[in-house]
Amino acid sequence: MAFTGFAITVLLLSLASDARPCSDHEKSSLLRFITGLSLDGGLAMSWRRNGTASCCSxxxxxxxxxxxxxxxxxxxxxxxGSISPALGDLTGLRCLNLSHNSLSGGLPSELLASNIIVVLDVSFNQLSRVLQQEDLSSSVPDHRPSLQVLNISSNLFTGEFPSIVWENKSNLVVLNASNNSFQGWMPSSFCISSPFFAELDLSYNQFSGSISPGLGNCSALVVLKAGHNQLSGALPDELFNVSSLEHLAFPNNYLYGALDSVINLRNLAILDLGGNMLNGKIPDSIGKLKRLEEFHLDNNDMSGELTKVNFSTLINLKKLDLLCNNFTGTIPESLYFCSNLNALRLSFNNLHGQLSPRIVNLKSLTFLSLGYNNFTNITNALHVLKDCKNLIVLSVRGSYKASCSLSGKIPLWLSKLKKLEMLVLPNNKLTGPIPAWIKSLKSLFYLDISYNNLAGEIPTSLMEMPMLTTNHLDPRYRTASAFPKVLNLANNNLTGVIPREIGQLKWIDILDLSSNSSSGEIPQQFGSLINLQVLDLSNNHLTGAIPSDLNKLHLLSAFNISNNDLEGPIPTGGQFSTFTKSSFGGNPKLCGIIIDRPCGSTGAHPVPMLSTKQTGRRVAFAIAFGTFFGLGVLYDQIVFSRYFG
Known part of the structure; x- marks a missing residue:
């Protein structure tokens, strides 16, 4: 879409010249447009400064x-403000780009029905008036308009999508109406009027019903996207006859059926059918789609022996996402021929066996998630992965049978993965201290080693992790900018005091030290963690008062210090006014309105301790951190979509 519009704009500009001044009529139309705005971004002043010159300048x-x-x-x-119909009086206007503003009201029919405009882009505004069929019909000229690119995406349009938008537009090539609130049946007869129609994006609307077989008439269609709607039924067979298709995406709908005919689309580069109700197997001849770069079938009801699928000819494949299906068997050896693969997600299936040493052939692999399967020999798997030098995200959460948990110390070879950004190893049997070398992983911003048997004190070296102490704005760190920065050491056997150096983690978002044996006071330095959104110190042996500096944490939305031995008044105001009683339970020496124990009262009943520490762990974890560390599938989905979306 962007490339097409850009190419046409460049063509227009190549013809542009200010050799002759614009007419008074043209100047008047532009001034009426700018005068009709409530905010003009300084354009009126700019144009007035050049008022005596041609409006071409x-x-x-x-x-x-x-x-x-x-x-x-x-x-x-x-x-x-609103878009003035006066722009329709510019009789030579070929390209109108008002995108990424805050324009409201309707889209003037004079523009949409123009027989001159080639590119019309009003995306990313707040246009909301329903496009009226009758309004547009009255403005359609006798001769066919020239509109080729129409982008009305990311606005507030509602109602049914009027057919007049594409009817009588014989030159229409690109239509993007995504991210609105259009309803009704998904329009499909574009190609009847425009034989050159190549790109359609209706994603993120409220279209319902089945996909019309009429799209099968679009012989020039290259991109078809209608994900995140309410479409149902099977993909029509006619659609698989559109051999020109390169990008087919219908994620997050209610589509069902098998995929056997998809192999007819030999030009496909991106196939995204995740989040539907598709069943059956991956076609045996999937290898015929040799141009395939992304293959998304996550969150469906697919099944079959994954071992039997031959991926070896998909040499261009970069992303394979089979999350949440019913695939069985082992990881196919044929996958290791996909030398360009950089993201592999097989979580939440019924796969078994061991990870093959041949995975090191995937030199480009940066994202690997094997969570919640039935693999064996995790120790061997991590030993194999040590040679995957480009790994950025490694998640083996819940991947292995209980008898195959990772045991021993945190493997030293992980220190060699210098590009690693996320390390997720919870629910294992790791022992020993947390190694100081973790701070040498300069890209690491997400560390989850909770629910293990790690011992010793919380090392001050963790407070020197570069990605948690410094704000990295480098575009190379796009994962870190899209996902919270996390340190999760919960449910281990850590002892000693919480280091005062904790205040160095100025860019951390989520900190969980719960269910350990930490003692001493809560350091005042927590008040320096100005970006902190979640803090859990519950189920420890902490003493003393709650530091008043915690009131400086204006972004703190989840807080839990229950089941310690804290005392004194609970701070008031700020974020503390938003927390519930459960955040402070199990501290009989605390007082404050929030726990119904006024400070200075001698007759109030102490807050009862929970029956066991384990119960406290479960309650604290469920209440305070369900949003962030709850279902593994949600975690996997967020990481994958934000990193590779």
Whole structure:
């Protein structure tokens, strides 16, 4: 979409010239447009400064050699107000780009039905008035319009999608109406009017019903996206005859049926059918899709022996996502021929066996998630993975049978994965101290080693983790900018005091030290963690008062210090006014309104301790941290989508 519009714009600009001044009529139309805005981003002042010159020299305006305005390009200028129909009086206008502003109201029919405009982009605004069929019909000229690219995505349009938007537009190539609230049946007859129609994006709307077989008539269709709607039924057989398709995406709908016919789409580069109700097996001849780069079948009801699927010819495959299905067998050896594979997610299936040493052939592999299967010999698996030098995200959460938990110390070879950003090893039998070398993983921002048997004190070296102490704005750290920075040491056997150096973790979002044996006071330095959103210190042996500096944590939304031996008044105001009684339970020496124990009262009953520490662990974990550390599938989904979406 962006490339197509850009290419057309470049063509127009190549013809542009300010050799002749624009007419008074053109200047008047532009001034009426800018006057009709409630906020103009300084354009009115800019244009007035050049008022005596030709409007062809105004910011965002381009003209042809005859002085006719052919382009108005004002994206991201902070414009507010309605779009004036006066722009429709620009008789030479070929390209109008008002995207990424805050424009509201309706899209003037004079623009949508123009027989001159080639590119119309009003995406990422707040346009909300329903596109009325009758309004548009009255404005359609006798001769067919030239519109090729229409982008009305990311607005507030509602109602049924009017057919007049594409009818009588014989040159339409690209239509993007995604991220609105359109309802009713998904439109499908684009190709009847426009034989060159190539790209359709209706994602993130409320379309319902089945997918029309009419799309099978679009012989030039390259991109078809309608994910995140309420579409149901089977994918029509006619769709698999559109051999030109390169990108087919219907994720998160209610589609069912088998995928046997997908092998007819030999030009497919991206196939995303995740989040539906598809069943059956992956076609045996899937290897015929040799151009396939992304293959998403996550969250379906697919089954069959994955071992039998031959992936070896998919040499362009970069992402394979089979999360949450019913696949059985072992990881196919044929996958290790996919040398460009950088993301592999097989979590939540019924796979077994061991990880093959041949995985090291995947030199580009950066994301690996094997969670919640029935693999054996996790120790061998981690030994094999030590040679996957480019791993950034490694998740083996719940991957292995209980008798195959990872035991012993945290493997030293992990220190060699210098690009590692996320390390998730909970629910194992790791022992020994937390190694100081973890701070040498300069890209690591998500560390979860909870529910193990780690012992010793919390090392001060953890407080020197570069990604948690410094704000990295480098675009190379895109995972870290999209996902919370986490340190989770919960449910181990850690002892000693919480280091005062904890205040160095100024960029941490989530900190969980619960269910250990930490003692001493809560350090005042917690008040320096200004980005902290979740803090759990429950089920320890902490003493003393709750530091008043915690009131400085204005982003703190989940807080739990229950089941310690804290005393004194609970701070008031700030975020403390949002926490519930359960955040402080099991501390009989605390007082405050929130726990119904006024400070200074001698007759109040102490807050009862929970029956066992284990019960406290479960309650604290469920209440305070369900959002962040609950279901493994949610965790996996967020990481994958944010990193590779």
């Amino acid at each position: 105004w910011e965002g305006i381009a003209c042809d050699g005859d002085g006719a305005v052919i382009e108005v390009s004002l994206p991201g200028r902070g414009l507010q």
